[in-house]
Amino acid sequence: EPDVFEQSRSSLQKKAKLYDTLTNAHFDADQLENMELLLVDFERKKPDAQTSPPEDSKRNDEWVECEDEFGRTRVVRKRALEKISRPNTLDGNADIYSSESSFASRAHIRHYDSRQENRTVGVGHYGFAQDNGEREEQMRNLKELREQTTAARSKARPSSDRRKAILAKRAEYIHERHAQIRRSMNRP
Template identity: 35%
Template sequence: MLRASARAAAAPAPQGPLRLRTEAPAAAPPRDADPEQLREAASARALPHKAARYDKLAQGYGLADDGLVDWDAKDPVSPSTPSPPPTDDELVEYTDEFGRTRTARKSDVPREYARERDEMPEEDNAVYGPATAFPVYRREVPQLDTRIAQRAEAVHFDADWEVRDRGAAFYRFSHDAATREAQQAELQARRAETVAQRSKSTHTTAPVPGARARARRAARQQVIDAHRAAR
């Protein structure tokens, strides 16, 4: 009751019963129209009636105690009024892709420029000097030079990296440079010794060039001589 009396006091005094504005009804579609068109036409005819009833209720006419809308608490806001910007959306400066300094709201700054701005180091009040700042990491120069020299060494053939059968003439050279040179020198000496012994030997298994041809000619000549003697 108190709410009804307060609402009646706040609302303007009604000047008469609730009367809705009458407008020219929309043209009804033909009877053979599509069901979707009939439904749209019915909605269009009901919209002016609903708008007129809403205006009357907003003015305080025809209010009911069991209504679902509290017209006293309803605060009409003009849709054309712009909402104030949030307080945390401050103006910031950024540099675009052409090197120009632009000013815009923080929410309007492109994401790639906002990320660069966030990654910029902040200024601090630290004091740098020989007593407060010193390098923590020091490179060990001799050890580093030794590793570089080891990598620069020549890489020779390593038989352990190949999976295959090896014959009787296979010789494994050492990985040590000095030992490898000594082994190669010994093999060269053995080879020179073998070549010298072969040159001194009179027996050779190599065929003499033209020996087979001469033998064939001699055998043929013997056959010819035998035929001549038989005549």
């Protein structure tokens, strides 16, 4: 097996040398006709090889650490740093609205409207009004109803416990009575 690896290695090295000579060589018209059989356009490859980036641009394209617009720390190429550090603009002059801008004031907030939904809502759904004043009133009324319900539940709990205690005593009395009747029937 080592011989097979050496043979394949040497053939690959020969092919690499041939490829290098073909990319760097100048061809005349007769040779170009035969080159079509190789399926590689070496004339096009030649200028591509000569346009490799210079060493200065490689040094300027180092990885740097920066912070993006969301406050995340990122590691990017130096050339991409300009895109990240640029202020966000829609066009040359207009800044994108930020959370501190007047656009985000409470007056412009749209509330959820279930009528716009394409699904059915459950029994417990309460559709608040879109008007802020009316909405606050509805929320206050709903809170009062919730407090009344919890008070009624806590008040009803002792009466149901009392009722359960009475039923338990009654069941105990009935069991005792049945036991007495059975004993009296078993006497000779």
